[in-house]
Amino acid sequence: MSSNATLRRCVVFLFAAVYLLVGVPLWYKLTTIYRAQLPMDYIKSLHENRFQDVHMTIPVYIKSNLYRFPDIHDAVQIQVNHLLNSKRQYVPWSLQILPYDEQLLSGEQKDAYHVVELDLDDFVGYYLPYDTKRTVVYFDDPSVVANDLPFFVAQTLIEHTFALEWDHLSHQGHQAAKRNGNSISINYSPNVHLSISLLNGDGTPVAWEISETLVKYFTPFREMLSPIVNFTVDTSIVFHNDLNLHTLSNSTDVTWQDLAHVIDLSELSSSVYYSEQNALNLAIVFPSAKLSPQGLPFINGTGGQETTAAGDNWDSFIVPQWGVLIVNKDPLEENTKLKESYLSPIMYKFAKDIFQLLGLADTVEDLSSLVITMDSFKRLTILQNMDNAVETLWSLLKLTESFEQMSIPLEVRNNVTEALDLRLAIVDDLNNPELGSDAVWDDLLLKSNRLVQLCESSFFHGEMVQQNFFPQEHKVAVYLPLLGPITVVIFIGLVANLKESNAKPEDQNKELTKNEEEEKRALQEAEGLHAVDGEDEIVESTE
Structure with a gap:
């Protein structure tokens, strides 16, 4: 037992x-x-003060074409600092005024940096060229005697050359931008698809010289904007579609609000598949000869510079966050071929409108100095990308804290770590006063786009989006x-x-005694049956 x-x-x-x-x-x-560890404390600190380690510095070289001003850069620097400190800055930034460097600003680097040229003239003023990053400041002798030149140079730089930074990076400007926003422009994306369509209200055959026009007029525009955005383009001809404009055939006084309530862009917007995140459209619409035999009388402006082969007038309308609508007054005749002379003014108008649709400018007047505007747009986009990246990381952090049983894959942690390291690299270059060429800003823009991509990949990870957690x-x-x-x-x-x-030992002994008694009783019964030592004796009776 x-x-x-x-x-x-x-x-x-x-x-x-x-x-x-x-x-x-x-x-x-x-x-x-599995929940990988994220740098929560660091992300929280960035969310509380997103530009805590940023002080963007833009180098500006000053050059005098006639007089020698050995300390003009120091005097301008004092005035620049005074003007910048007069506004509360949402993102700290400053200008580093440096003496002109002949060796650095020569050859390919000639137009890579901002340069202020001081020219003696009969009046005091400034000029911002369209195609360079130069700022020409005109001064006269009385301004030099009165020591007003440093302040005037500083005022020109802050309020005109870097007007976008001055307006948008201040605390008031940032709050106004967040409150009002831009209802026309699309959200910034480094890749944008352009869909160019010719809409004929009838089914009559038509053709257009769009390939030649794009190569001649739009390709240089794409190359100019290539550091900021990459365009992919498709073209198409759509028949029997005038966007419902025939309903306005009898109207002579049509406002944009009336037009917006009539046009139907759903079919046109869904007819093209593209992989890019954002898209812009150019729709050239001709009314139907059957539905609008007299044309569209509310179109009374001449869009082009001259009467074209189509013999039509047209007006242009910007459709917010969609593109540009070109509405022609008269229908097309059968077998009409739209020439380059008709398409080129449209492409020129579309190119100017793209700046507003991309958020490069609020009005056409802002494009008086295109290169300087694009350069400022790069810096503002870099900072905006950094802001969006921190906001995405903060949303990721709140998501993981809300669902404690949600999986945090190792790939998400690696993406977050890489994003934060990339952000620090961007900050180092932004804060470096020696860096400020076109190549530097282009590289920082690419890095900031990569930063946003990493953060969005972390937040929209497959396991994060599906919320695969087991409570x-x-x-x-x-x-x-x-x-x-x-x-x-x-x-x-x-x-x-x-x-x-x-169990107690006494209980075990009692149990053992009972077992012994049972064994003894069994042995006695066996002896009574003549069974000794386990052997049974069988006695047979004989007669």
Whole structure:
């Protein structure tokens, strides 16, 4: 009996040990959600002060074409700092005024930096060329004698050359931008698709010289904007579609609000598939000769410079966050071919409107100095991308804190780490007063685009988007029918075995005495039956 009790005890303890040491850890491992550690404290600090480590510095070289001013850069620097400190800055930034460097600003680097040229003239004023980053400041002798030249140069730089930074990076400008926004422009994206369509209200065959026009007039425009945005273009001809403009055939006084309530862009917008995140459209619409035999009388402006082969007048309308709509007054005749002379003014108008649709300028007048505007747009976009990246990381952090059982894959942590390292690299270059060429700003723009991409990849990760998490109560509900009975059986068996092992010695002796008495009684019965030493004697009666 003792050996049986020992074996029973070993079996019970073996089952309990396997259950506790193997089963429970294995169940916990298989049901535990992997949550990679994210730099939560650092992300929270960035969210509280997103530009805490940023002080963007823009180098500006000053050059005098006639007089020698050995300390003009220091005097201008004092005035620039005074003007910048007069506004509370949302993003700290400054200008580093440096003396002209002939060796640096020569050859390919000639137009890569901002340069102020001081020219003696009969009046005091300034001029911003269209195609360079130069700022020409005109001064006269009285301004030099009165020592007004440094202040005038500083005022020109802050309020005109860097007017976008001056307006948008101040605390008031940033709050106004957040409150009002831009209802015309699309959200910035480094890749934008352009869809150019010719809409004929009838089904008569038409053709157009769009390929030649794009190569001649639009390709240089694409190359100029290539550091900021990359365009992909498709063209198409759509028949029997005048965007419902025939309903206005009898109207002579049509406002943009009337036009917006009539035109139907849904079919046109969904007809082209593109992989880019954003798209802009150019729709050239001709009314139907059947539905609008007299044309569209509310079109009374001449869009082009001259009467074209189509012989039509047209007006241009900007459709906010969509593109440009060119509405022609008269229908097209059968087998008409739209020449380059008709398309080129449209492409020129569309190119100017793209600046507003991309957010490069609020009005056409802002494009008086295109290169300087594009350069400022790069810097503002870099800072905006950094702002958006921190906001995305903060949203990711709030998401993981709200769902404690949500998986955080290792790839997400790697993307977040890479994004934060890339942000620090961008900050180092922004704060470096020696860096400020076109190549530097182009590189920083690419890095900031990559920064946004990494943050969005982390937030929109497959396991994060699907919210694949297994709440604790679900674990209990699923596994309790299986684990409950096993746990109860092992627990009861273990308790019973422990009770048997802890029984008192007197009870064991009593049990042993009872067993001995039963054995003795059985032996006596065996002797009465003549069974000795386990052998039975069978006695047969004989007669």
